[in-house]
Amino acid sequence: ELKVEQNPLFLSMQEGKNYTIYCNYSTTSDRLYWYRQDPGKSLESLFVLLSNGAVKQEGRLMASLDTKARLSTLHITAAVHDLSATYFCAGAQGGSEKLVFGKGTKLTVNP
């Protein structure tokens, strides 16, 4: 059974700094998703990573996937306050559309 672990669960950082959120998964995952959730809101899709070595970037966020290490990372560059949110990674297995989510990383960017 696929299990997904994120760390850290809480992250407080200053504007302008860089940081990385890590997402480990327990067994083979066909694909890896990153979502953003603002308080009281739904999930917004950020990235879908399909293959080993995949790297995707959007603005100050960059996601990568290492299937051999069963690890995905979400790197934040020069953080700004607007990035404050909870970030989730999720895996899917065996052709199923059932997503297994990590616990989420609550990111707070302080001025």
Place this chain on the structure above:
Amino acid sequence: KAGVTQTPRYLIKTRGQQVTLSCSPISGHRSVSWYQQTPGQGLQFLFEYFSETQRNKGNFPGRFSGRQFSNSRSEMNVSTLELGDSALYLCASMRTGLSSYNEQFFGPGTRLTVL
């Protein structure tokens, strides 16, 4: 293009009652999945429907059920509500097709409070 809609957005019920939540997927999408989000358990998969058939099911008791209609709209029902059922219930819509993956688009959710 309209997104995923869920109704109602907020609901307050008492223990022992039952509740029905509704989800209308994006036009042309035939798959609907349901997720429960709580502070303690996080996001957990409930079930997925495709072409009116349940295709996947999570580890929830039989009190949780769902269905999908011919227009792809889906409902989920929770009977004999318990305090622990208080959660944000999210619906996700997916096109499905021949691509290697199918992106899931989430609705705004229904916040259920059980008193």
